[in-house]
Amino acid sequence: MNATEITLTVSTGRDIGTGPSRRMREDGDVPAVVYGLGVDPMAVTVPKRELRRALSTDAGQNALIQLDIDGKGALCIVTELQRHRVRRDVIHVDFLRIDPDKPLTVDVPVVLHGRAEKLELMKGMVDQLMYTLSVQAPPGSIPNQLDGDISHLEIGTSLTVSEIALPAGVSTMVDPDEPVAMGSPTRSTIIQQQEEARAARIAAGEATEEDLAFVAGEADGSGGGDSSAD
Numbered sequence: 001m002n003a004t005e006i007t008l009t010v011s012t013g014r015d016i017g018t019g020p021s022r023r024m025r026e027d028g029d030v031p032a033v034v035y036g037l038g039v040d041p042m043a044v045t046v047p048k049r050e051l052r053r054a055l056s057t058d059a060g061q062n063a064l065i066q067l068d069i070d071g072k073g074a075l076c077i078v079t080e081l082q083r084h085r086v087r088r089d090v091i092h093v094d095f096l097r098i099d100p101d102k103p104l105t106v107d108v109p110v111v112l113h114g115r116a117e118k119l120e121l122m123k124g125m126v127d128q129l130m131y132t133l134s135v136q137a138p139p140g141s142i143p144n145q146l147d148g149d150i151s152h153l154e155i156g157t158s159l160t161v162s163e164i165a166l167p168a169g170v171s172t173m174v175d176p177d178e179p180v181a182m183g184s185p186t187r188s189t190i191i192q193q194q195e196e197a198r199a200a201r202i203a204a205g206e207a208t209e210e211d212l213a214f215v216a217g218e219a220d221g222s223g224g225g226d227s228s229a230d
Helices: 018-026 048-054 117-121 187-203 209-219
Strands: 006-012 029-036 039-047 066-068 072-083 090-097 104-113 123-130 134-135 146-149 158-161 180-184
Touching: 006 029, 006 048, 018 029, 018 090, 029 072, 039 048, 039 066, 039 090, 048 090, 104 123, 117 123, 123 209, 180 187
Parallel strands: 006 066, 029 090, 104 146
Antiparallel strands: 006 039, 029 039, 066 072, 072 090, 104 134, 123 180, 158 180
């Protein structure tokens, strides 16, 4: 769970504009804005190294950060990180003031665990469809991650939102039947299944025109699938 252990001192009174922001970044600082709880947005400056430290905990971007603003504390959470398109370093950050007694809506990473042995025997693979889950939780109870057990997966079955264990006090509005991960056949398995089905139809005298065209194409080395002339 999150804990309000991270303190980040920011500076106020920064100049606004592209030029001042660029010089600020060159000096190792990041321009930021603090807003929320009915307080006017405030432009501040954050030391890049300290910001990186604050966001490198297990909580990631959902970390609760106690901002020190001119000696006054403000409990915040990061709502947006803007990154350089090439270097990917942070060039601007938005901090949202939060009430420690009111639930927040945040996206929490979903981590899959377990070994899907039946799926492996079926030559399938785990296809993760949901990498984060939107949840509502008190600020001090935001989970760092949510775990999903995939050991029961087979081809065609899924792990749903309802099977993700949520900690006490944490809830989600996402459809409980929404799939988080599925057991899917690999491309080679699909091709093998198609070939087996084609051979069975041919053996039973129920071959389709597509089957015959494919076989004809295989025989003349063209790869099958289209027997029409150019």
